[in-house]
Amino acid sequence: MKLRSYGQKENNVPTRELPKKWQQSVKVVNAVQIAFDMDTRLQYSIRRSALDKGISPSEQIRFLLGLSTHKKPKRPRLTVSLNNEDYQQLSKRYDIPAEEQLEIKKSVIEELTNFAKDSSLHTPD
DSSP, X not given: OOOOOTTOOBTTBOOOOOOHHXXXXXXXXXXXXXXXXXXXXXXXXXXXXXXXXXXXXXXXXXXXXTOOOOSSXXXXXXXXXXXXXXXXXXXXXXXXXXXXXXXXXXXXXXXXXXXXXXXXXXXXX
16 A cells, blocks of 8 residues: 655645645554553553643643643543453443443443542542
8 A cells, every 4th residue: 555645746646735624634544653652650640640630641741842732631531452352251241232232331431420429429529
């Protein structure tokens, strides 16, 4: 597969400007993610500091390195990857057919919300 930049002519095909809403994505595509293998305590310290500030661990690392950071989290969300086997297990847990992934997701959100409510009873303000 050959990638070509938007705006270049190839085989006399006219070029066009990248739509404005996609222009920010070009920066993301060109970014290179690096991973750090660190001591568990160091990782915990960075993650905990980020959590206390309400930012992602990668934003905390950027802050510590003196790089530019975003004012607010881009995507303040938690993620989990689920495969077909996971949906089968959750299907049994929630008594919902495995094919109804949206309903399973709603049940997961409800369970996590209840966990957070229960946990906040034990969390200092």
